[in-house]
Amino acid sequence: MSVLETLPATLYFEDFEVGMVFTSPTRTTLSEADIIAFAQQHDPQPFHTDPIAAKTTFFDGLAASGWQTALVAMRQFVDMLAHRVAGGLIGMSIDQLRWPRPTRPGDTLQASVEILGKKASRSKAGFGSIQLRWVVHNQHGELAMSLENSIWLPCRPQS
Amino acid sequence: MSVLETLPATLYFEDFEVGMVFTSPTRTTLSEADIIAFAQQHDPQPFHTDPIAAKTTFFDGLAASGWQTALVAMRQFVDMLAHRVAGGLIGMSIDQLRWPRPTRPGDTLQASVEILGKKASRSKAGFGSIQLRWVVHNQHGELAMSLENSIWLPCRPQS
Numbered sequence: 361m362s363v364l365e366t367l368p369a370t371l372y373f374e375d376f377e378v379g380m381v382f383t384s385p386t387r388t389t390l391s392e393a394d395i396i397a398f399a400q401q402h403d404p405q406p407f408h409t410d411p412i413a414a415k416t417t418f419f420d421g422l423a424a425s426g427w428q429t430a431l432v433a434m435r436q437f438v439d440m441l442a443h444r445v446a447g448g449l450i451g452m453s454i455d456q457l458r459w460p461r462p463t464r465p466g467d468t469l470q471a472s473v474e475i476l477g478k479k480a481s482r483s484k485a486g487f488g489s490i491q492l493r494w495v496v497h498n499q500h501g502e503l504a505m506s507l508e509n510s511i512w513l514p515c516r517p518q519s
Numbered sequence: 520m521s522v523l524e525t526l527p528a529t530l531y532f533e534d535f536e537v538g539m540v541f542t543s544p545t546r547t548t549l550s551e552a553d554i555i556a557f558a559q560q561h562d563p564q565p566f567h568t569d570p571i572a573a574k575t576t577f578f579d580g581l582a583a584s585g586w587q588t589a590l591v592a593m594r595q596f597v598d599m600l601a602h603r604v605a606g607g608l609i610g611m612s613i614d615q616l617r618w619p620r621p622t623r624p625g626d627t628l629q630a631s632v633e634i635l636g637k638k639a640s641r642s643k644a645g646f647g648s649i650q651l652r653w654v655v656h657n658q659h660g661e662l663a664m665s666l667e668n669s670i671w672l673p674c675r676p677q678s
Contacts, residue, residue, distance in 0.1 A: 401594075407609075425593075430586070434562055443563075448577070451618065453617050455614050456612070
């Protein structure tokens, strides 16, 4: 049973505890066409848009924009968690974003997030922040991306 | 005259100096439809997808996903700089990504990047890294996003 199944339907700051890990129940596969379409719009460099030209670049073949790997993780994060959090999850910051290896055509990605810390807000009553570490693995179990992130979320209303 | 006009047509590691600032010659305006379309795909939370529901959230109205503000900057960065760099710009890391204020429907964004540091690679001959600070301002001159970023790029071939 995943941690999410043990938690209330609507989640507040108080429901999150340091050490909890949430792993996306869905995986996302990026085709060559997905990689090229994303890069043509947002990051049009030859190693992201042109499979032939990519062979003579640093990446030695087509690689997804690192932003696309990040957005796959964001979407999985929203789908598994954010829609259950009252008021949504409000991103404050991202640090230590790294891509240890490129995402290639056909790779299947799965994100997990771990709660590293939490604190009640001193500046905004009724809100707290949690500190998260995201990791994204590919189908070989290799780390494709990691980052640390702080988000705001509401506290449970006093009844 | 911008710094870019004083540099060679094809750029290598050696052409970048600490303190140089590159400002995008183009600006990007995000409409309400742009914000909703992006968020529906990548970050489907009500404050990014639903102008009515957004009014009762933390953001007090529709706000762009922070990832969309980042991708506007990425595209401007590629258009002004990356296509002139031999081999392209290879992202290694991002740190200190912050969004001091939300991007709203109709906001017009413009990115600048400043060279904070540079060093030749010890692990990969013929490459160097430069450390950049990105800032994104809106049409009011307000800071919408900032980050620090390290990228790889090739050194000029020995002739």
